[in-house]
Amino acid sequence: MNAELGQADTGTDPVLEAKDLVKHFPIQRGIVVKRTVGHVQAVDGVDLKLHPGRTLGVVGESGCGKSTLAKLLVGLETPTSGSIKLEGREIGNLSARRMRPFRRDVQLVFQDPYTSLNPRLTVGDIVGEPFEIHPEAVPKRGRAGEVKELLDMVGLSPDHINRYPHQFSGGQRQRIGIARALALRPKVLVCDEPVSALDVSIQGQVINLLQRLQDELGLAYVFIAHDLSVVRHIADEVAVMYLGKVVERGTGPEIYDHPRHPYTQALLSAVPVPDPDLRGHREEIVLQGDVPSPIDPPSGCRFRTRCWKATDRCAEEVPSLAVGDRGTHPTACFYAEERDVTHAVK
């Protein structure tokens, strides 16, 4: 059964693997004596496998836990339970100090190119900072050259080493952020909405850069985005998240052409298509209401409160990813059924 992502290419071992990853943030009340009044169930049982040179897309709306997932993968948050393995070694529960050598291998690319660079440092200092933190990576004499090489690699002129971030446009800043993330030659880049703050004409430049770097350096990407068409373009596999859980996952064509989970279908149909001829000719599923609070998510299937297929069973049982598979791809729905909303993205 094709229960886990990346099962398709068993030739290589996964570079990053997460099993039953859970992150609950306690909500505390009280000033002196803190008591926990509830938990934000940001990520609740996520499995993923990432192979070298591959891209895993994670899509979902705000509050679905994709940003928390990113923080867990890069080690900014410690999981409440579950495991994260980097090349087979468990890193999920390491202390900050013991985590340090592994930091190098998984790096993060941020959404907002304006807050992700320290405005008081030059580009050279920003891209060179990784070498100061890990002095063993590059000898001191070689650092300036290395920084220039990194700038060149991301398509910026090495002469810009002494400039400050505010002298660059959003797209260029994003390149600087990517250069910093690449400095320690990581194996995995976690990209958290890396192009959503950029103009359309600049988005393409950054996406092309990421793809070129992947080919050249054999990087593996976790590409988190809410823009489904961007994810489709870049990802080999896609996981759709809703309220902390993966509701469906599969290859690009499986998710986009043959979506089986009602939420995936609604999400795909909601994306407007830049083709006026399709207006009124494609199926539109407009969901009612908002995403429920992750503090007190619905019982059973978390999507049931907005789902048109929900029955009593959905409120009582939690559907696993295997439940709606039936020989196709993992779908966490008792009533998984292919529905053609895909000419929406064709």
Add this chain to the structure above:
Amino acid sequence: MSETVRVIGDTLPGADFNAPLLEVDDLRVEFRVRGQRIPAVRGASFTLEQGRTLAVVGESGSGKSVTSQAIMGILDTPPATITGGAVRLHGVDLLEQSEETRREVRGNHIAIVFQDALSALNPLWSVGFQIGELFRVHRGTSRKDAKLKAVELLDQVGIPDAKNRVGDYPHQFSGGMRQRVMIAMALALDPEVLIADEPTTALDVTVQAQIMRLLKRIQAERNMGLILITHDLGVVADVADEVAVMYAGEVVERAGIRDAFKRPAHPYTKALLRAIPRVDTVGQELEVIRGLPPNPAKLPGGCPFHPRCFAAEDKCATEVPPWIEPAEFHGSRCHFAEEVYTDER
């Protein structure tokens, strides 16, 4: 209808109802910062008819939001100054009207919905009070009736249980619901023109779909003219009747929706459409527009798009391109509009 005419006649003397609903003619706006004059809008022209949707498309810094603020008369002056052009509502140039008349026009005739509903609503008053205030101030409605009207409006924009939520404060609403409240406020005085400035950019896709559907429904019900300001070509294709594409402060192309997407006559529009990831681009390099949007303080000579243009020739760097119409209702500010239109370039 006769009642509407009377109201408009009251607040907008000289209104000619044979003239187009809203006509923006060669609008120019400058920012004066530290003795420097920076052009933000350098000649925006378009026309909006009743019941139609015009999408103004452009990237950040293209001047699309400044244009909408100039139409509304809510530009921050100084630093912004309108240096030329006209904004005609029913043939009356709003730019020549007194501030008092313009205040009347705002809300009564033209209303705006902003991207960031949270900062556009006052956190200290309940949403019902804020909507009701419009009726009390502009229409002299009693407090009790104003509240009833507010409930009615909230109900119309699809806020469930409007009766009980009318006393809630903005922060008690979710992002999508807040945007609905904003729309309710904009609709309160029954405007003829609604400007939606990136109304769904801050929202999730499924919520965006809800809001766009709501806007479309309300527009049809009230036969309003809708100006949709956005950078999202998908949304444009979904709702607009006409498109005006802005680049570096000017409208570079204007066309009906089908023509704009299928046979663009400006290289910028063409390149923008190609830059969107599509099914057939999976695994390939995306076609991109090279370079960066220009700095408005130092625009390139000739056609401002020429350094990034795939079709540029020598004269593009020196000669300002004329407005060419390769087809009816389809214009483009490009020397080679005809060739681009017929796909020879």
Add this chain to the structure above:
Amino acid sequence: MSELTAPVPTTERQASLWSDAFRTMRRRPDVIIATLVLLLVFAMAAFPRLFTDKDPTQCLGREARLRPDTWFTGDHPLGTDAFGCDFAATLVHGTRPTIALALSVIVASVVIGLVLGIYAGYYGGWLDSVISRALDVFVVIPMLMGAILILSLFRGRVSTESLVETIAAPAIALTLFGWMEFCRYTRAATLETKNLDYVIAAKCLGASDRRIMFKHILPNAIVPVTAVVPTTIGGIIVTESALAVLGIGVQPPATSWGVLLSDGTEWAGGGYVYLFAWPLGLLILTVFAFATFGDALRDALDPKLR
């Protein structure tokens, strides 16, 4: 090939916050005057010999209370004080303890405030609670009253020739009640900065907490702190004088402006107004200069006011 190095926008709109602030301030005449006053005062503290060739400790009883009959000329340009010491020399040499005290208090307060503020803001939790409560306690006690309480414990000590021993006790007392403002500003700036993406990026790279605090967060706290430094220095000088007048600040025979003011009050009524007026005038001028400078600095560093 669609990748390229796009041309950098050539706008040099904002060189940097500091040089921008400097440029703004340079254009204000009040700032220029204040700066000149402060330079004069600092020069007096650093090189008293430039301003007087007299030794303030060489006093002749028979020359006591000579009024300055001709201004700025003669043996005693500002006359002599009650003990027959040259008053100009006394005044000039009294500047050093005053300024040294003010500077050491400000340096110590800023350092303590920055460190406590950054630790409280960065780590939060119980450390923040402890520091914030301590801050609350110290804030409700006015600086002057707190200093009076502390210095009362030291009463009766004899000050020596050494500058350090002269100012140590008042410096400690004033520092103890002077760090809170800096701590508060730093804590607020730290809370604001610590969740910014570039700090998170440094964490991702494995940067130590200390590196993050001092390389990424501290520079952001420096701005609001710097803006209040000059004004605070003015306040410290005034408080020092008040302590001296109360007889518990710098102890005679060491001199400071406060000590001179205190002595002057005794003779001002008897017609020797200059013994009171000169230190007071100098004090007011200096404090005013610091306040003007501080005000302008705060405006210049606040981007919202530009």
